[in-house]
Amino acid sequence: MTFVTDDAAMTGRLKSEKKYLLDEMTRGDMAPEELPLFRGLPASRRAELLRHAMVHSVSPGTVLFEQGDVPNFQLVVLAGSAQLFGRSAEGREVLIEAARAPDLIIPAAVLTDAPYLMQARVPEPSRFLLIHAAAFRAAVDADPLLAHAVIGSLAHQFRRMVRQIKNLKLRTATQRVGCYLLALSKRQGTPDRAVLPFEKTLIASELGITRESFSRALSSLGQSGIRVDGQTIAILDARRLAAACTPDPLIDGADAGDFLI
């Protein structure tokens, strides 16, 4: 089992660099045994699952799977992260979401044995647990605790998607940018600034706008008390920023920041 690595997938379009993600590396480097996914499982069952599993370390640029592929494995992020992209028939590509340790990567596709709707790429050196899809489905069917964990993961992921839809349908580009910054600063625990987790081009595509519009939105939010310095956005006046973009906990939400499962 090998992944497509680097090459064509990395030329051109959207890719992500290490530098933005180094700080993330401090978080989450899990041994498979201590995954929350397995919490409370009888040792025998865990061992059984891990017998059908392996750990892969992959380098930046690796494509874990393509959209349209039928899942062979349930992937679980042990360290690093994966980015999920949607691509149109014309070849345009947008970031839909990012998975970090200890997330499951799209259990919805694996459990229904349906083709992936997104491509997964790895932006930084990362490690994944690969559990055979059929074995995973069987284990989930057999073990209530595992099923419970999976349900939690699916539910959180569903809610993230609903939030994103509300964000896209109900807000303007500038509002999305402002709320994104506020959510980021809150998640990072630094009320006076936010550090962008990856390239602006990529964030723009996550927010459903072009990089140029993102850049302009940032500069227009200068009027609302922010200063841009590279990847760091200083938030001088959170009150004013909030007034300009009307954040809403049901969109930018509490649990949008805490991680799946």
Next chain:
Amino acid sequence: MTFVTDDAAMTGRLKSEKKYLLDEMTRGDMAPEELPLFRGLPASRRAELLRHAMVHSVSPGTVLFEQGDVPNFQLVVLAGSAQLFGRSAEGREVLIEAARAPDLIIPAAVLTDAPYLMQARVPEPSRFLLIHAAAFRAAVDADPLLAHAVIGSLAHQFRRMVRQIKNLKLRTATQRVGCYLLALSKRQGTPDRAVLPFEKTLIASELGITRESFSRALSSLGQSGIRVDGQTIAILDARRLAAACTPDPLIDGADAGDFLI
């Protein structure tokens, strides 16, 4: 336990009329015992669940719950349908999805005991099974078959949301309209026409555009072989329509039409 019915919720904004939905009524009027959700459950467990449940018939305009509410019940559609709306801080409101028999209504919120991200309204006379939330969670934890059914429902709903995001981020308004028509005609089994399931204003909001833009998109698609006659859209040349809007099974998909669980 009573729902807010009619009154303020129906004045103004988005509402839905019976006429569009009468044909849907022929489909799906289920006895609680024969829900796919309960398929294979030991009779004792099903009885136990139904002891904590009730059936409610509700009239059009009823609000089942508001966004922000904490779930009291897992609702299951027995007959008719429910529409799920997202509302912004400013009060703008959009349709995010529709649930029909025998769908579960947002199990993601019920199972995580988290506030609803959407409001649910009933556009036509409908019947729902209401299962006490705590009892439902307990039963799902205890019963692998029930858990399996819930996982299927969550997974399908997640995938629908991903499709919608791709639709919004990757396509223009006219493409979305064209693909919507093609998907509709396929789902309805009539390759030469599509019948809109509800008011155009509502469909427009589901597609993330204004009613005016929807109207214009329809008329501009006249050039691609469609004719609009009220709620019925004749598709004279599916080939040409497809060429104009580049449908994609990973967005308009196969299972976007078949219903959850």
Next chain:
DNA sequence: GTCCGGCATTGATCCAAATCAAGGCGCGGC
């Protein structure tokens, strides 16, 4: 150090879609 390639910004222009504003149609009430 220089060169180069990817990312970001900025400006100019274009375009799609929103908004604003009239009518028109169909249906239910009376």
Next chain:
DNA sequence: GCCGCGCCTTGATTTGGATCAATGCCGGAC
């Protein structure tokens, strides 16, 4: 029958954001 209210369409205008194009900036290769 007539009226009135929603819903829809159509037109005029505005605007938010995309696209096109040029330049700047930084980091890495050498």
